[in-house]
């Protein structure tokens with residue numbers, strides 16, 4: 309194990325918490341005994357235990373007491389409530405707290421946890437298969453050691469970058485909501501293939517592999533996407549004909565505005581957390 313002797317608590321082991329757990333276990337960074345996860349209901353807790361063999365409880369205070377570092381993975385509206393549970397603030401003093409809640413700012417987190425180093429992280433569900441994209445922002449009490457720990461966790465399950473907190477809503481939209489936007493595009497391209505006679509499973513596999521191949525070309529060649537597009541567009545060919553149809557549909561502006569709108573909504577998600585104590 310790379311993180312020998314450390315215990316990580318995941319408070320709120322739902323979709324994203326479980327993706328992180330599964331990704332970390334899959335990569336071998338932590339053993340199941342080094343993770344203690346919580347859910348609200350006992351049945352959900354039991355299901356997570358059966359799937360991953362991690363320690364699990366519905367008692368947040370107990371989980372935090374057993375851990376060196378804590379990932380807060382409840383819904384944004386619940387963050388404040390969880391942090392104001394009896395004894396939780398005191399149990400978190402001095403422990404690294406990594407919040408993945410969309411829209412909950414470092415200023416909010418730091419005001420609820422004045423004596424804990426806090427890192428805000430925005431991962432995405434592909435962490436489950438080691439292909440995540442996570443972006444971090446460090447709170448005022450988080451030093452290099454705390455950021456290094458968070459970075460190690462998320463580097464293990466994909467790519468991890470650091471930005472300033474003010475960019476985290478943009479990051480939430482592009483990085484965390486982004487997979488959903490891509491799934492819609494994959495589905496739509498597969499629909500086009502089906503329309504032209506391809507069997508659905510063939511069309512879906514092709515569309516997904518085309519996204520993966522194109523994404524890897526951008527990441528591994530370092531070429532601008534426009535240059536890579538130009539390699540595909542034979543003069544008077546079929547690709548430029550398809551691209552002009554995309555442009556007729558204002559696809560660039562629709563996609564860019566999609567990121568803008570999701571970021572706007574992300575910025576509002578933490579507000580209820582302040583109200584609900």
Ligand SMILES: NC(=O)C1=CN([C@@H]2O[C@H](COP(=O)(O)OP(=O)(O)OC[C@H]3O[C@@H](n4cnc5c(N)ncnc54)[C@H](O)[C@@H]3O)[C@@H](O)[C@H]2O)C=CC1
Nearest residue numbers: 320321322323324347348381382383384408409410431484
């Ligand atoms: N789903 C996604 O793709 C991403 C989600 N996030 C953030 O992750 C957080 C969780 O989102 P999801 O996993 O989608 O939600 P979810 O609803 O699947 O998971 C939330 C979990 O919290 C548990 N929970 C609720 N109240 C609790 C309490 N008082 N104590 C302990 N556990 C409690 C629930 O039982 C559930 O397991 C949110 O803050 C969201 O903004 C961030 C990046 C991506």
Ligand SMILES: O=C(O)[C@@H]1CCC=N1
Nearest residue numbers: 410480481484485577
């Ligand atoms: O849609 C949401 O609110 C969450 C946060 C980012 C991805 N899913």
